[in-house]
Amino acid sequence: MAKTILFGGLTPLHELFMKGAVESLGYRAEFLPTPSNHSFAVGREFCNRGMCNPTYYTVGNLIKYLQEKRAEGIDVENEYSFVTIGACGPCRFGMYETEYRHALKLAGFKNLSVSILNQSELSSEGDLELTPSLVWRLVKAVWVADIVRDLGYQLRPYEVLSGSVDKVISEMKEEIYKVLKKGGRVKDIIFVLKLLRKKLEELQFDYSRVKPVVSVIGEFWAHTTEGDGNYNLHRWLEESGAEVKVESIAGWIDYQLFMEEEKAKLEIRAKGLSLSRAKKLLFIRAMAVTFRNLYNLFRRIFSFRPRPLPSQKYLVELAKPYFDHLVVGGEGHLEVAKHIYNVKEKKAHMTVSVKPFGCMPSTQSDGAQAKVLSDYPESIFISIETSGDGEVNVKSRVQMKLFEAKKAAQKEFDELLSSLRLTKSTVKKILETESFRKPFLKLSKDYIGTTARLLKANEKVFLSSALQFRELGA
Known part of the structure; x- marks a missing residue:
């Protein structure tokens, strides 16, 4: 009997859709629950000392x-096979495979099959074969999860009926999962995403709420997970009055492909051009272009409201004065680049860089961030470490910066009102009309806050409506 593939470590949305992609090829698959502090404690018990908390959370979670399945009488070593990502380099992420095997042995599961998917070489070891078909299906699953997750974080802060956006996403995610399980043809994915848009368009939104946009960046797992591993930071920020800008997994894959292209070009410069090296370079470029086009195809369904993937070349240029992009490990130059990108391109009022305690690549980035802050004094930036405890202290520090971000968002909006000679009460009345209660409205790129972007993009409509209000004496 084929074993059930276990995997985990991303958001529940990503894992559900990836489950469908894997099952479409005939595998049985289950994703692990979101790691909890109990998982962290189990990981500390069985892992080596000095690991970073993503290791403790993910290993402990497995x-x-x-242990829970064995307590139910299941022969887990014959029933399950675990799949994880493999890597190398200075980051402790390169040691995860060894740590999984070591901890499983100590916990009494030494015969559990562990499959490794090598993220840089697109190869695999173990029961799950990383075929081109599987890669393509996983890419579609992850891209859709990125799009839906981003929409949720952009729309929830403005929903009139609390919980309405989550309810629609919860209903539609099962439909998306079914499509992916059937093979996930692009036209079928487009069809179900259009259904999601239609359901979201039935909801109402109040854009008179001026909220700061807070970007969460940092070490990959720490800024991606939505649980105890980062103190539930995304939802907590949202509950504290922010609109959260989340990072996409597609952006990380795009970065990996960019770095593979850079390595291929370095090899050509060092060893000369050959047919095999030229083919490798062209293959990487073709893959990157295909993946980006697919991402934009899905974004188009929602009037390009989901955020675009930034240019990797541009991110390199932004980081160049502070961080060499060939220094790899962890997020490499991306933490510095994303911070500058948020400020220079008006993408966020505030940037939170979250990382595990003692994360070496992130510590390098933090050193460079001091110079970035010197050159961009208008930035509202905070770097936090998560360690499985210390939640109150971390959130207290973030709240102080969030207060600054709220003031910056309000100032941005007030200055725009003043330049247009509009009053808050008039704008609020206009935003309460049916035409401005919709989810997918035109937004300007000249401002950061959603309310300011909406006002600027539709300023002629606002000015005309304001004039009508004055004429009617409203």
Whole structure:
């Protein structure tokens, strides 16, 4: 009997859609629950000392799950096979495979099959074969999850009926999962995403709420997970009055492909051009272009409201004075680049860089951030470490910066009102009309806050409506 593939470590949305992609090829698959502080404690018990907390959370989460299944009488070593990502380099992420095997042995699961997917070489070891078909299906699943997740974080802060956006996404995610499980043809994905848009368009939104946009960047797992591993930072920021700008997994894959292209070009410069090296370079470029086009195809369904993937070349240029992009490990130059990008391109009022305690690549980035802040004094930036405890202290520090971001967002909006000679009360009345209660409205790129972007993009309509209000004596 084929074993059930276990995997985990991303958001529940990503994992559900990836489950469908894997199942479409005939595998049985289950994703692990979101790691909890209990998972962290189990990981600390069985892992080596000095690991970063993503290791403790993810390894502990697997062992905790297996222990629970064994308590139910399941022969887990014959029933399950675990799949994880492999890597190398200075980051401790390169040691995860060894740490999984070591901890599983200590916990009494030494015969559990562990499959490794090598993220840079697109190769695999173990029960799950990383075929081109599987890669393509996983890419579609991850891209859709990125799009839906981003929409949720952009729309929830403005929903009139609390919980309405989550309700629609919860209903539609099962439909998307079914499409992906059937093979995930692009035209079928487009069809179900259009259904999602239609359901979101039935909801109402109040854009008179001026909210700061807060970008969460940092170490990959720490800024991606939505649980105890980063103190539930995304939802907490949202509950505290922010609109959260989340990072996409597609952006990380885009970065990996860019770095593979850079390495291929370096090899050509060092060893000369050959047919095999030229083919490799062209293949990487073709893959990157295909993946980006697919991402933009899905964005188009929602009037390009989901955020675009930034140019990797541009990110390199932004980071160049502070961080060499060939210094790899962890997020490499991206933490510095994303911070500058948020400020220079008006993408966020505030940037939170979250990382595990003692994360070496992130520590390097933090050193460079001091110079970035000197050159961009208008930036509202905070770097935080997560360690499985210390939640109150971390959130207290973030709240102080969030207060600054709220003031910056309000100032941005007030200055725009003043330049257009509009009053808050008039704008609020206009935003309460049916035409401005919709989810997918035109937004300007000249401002950061959603309310300011909406006002600027539709200023002629606002000015005309304001004039009508004055004429009617409203």
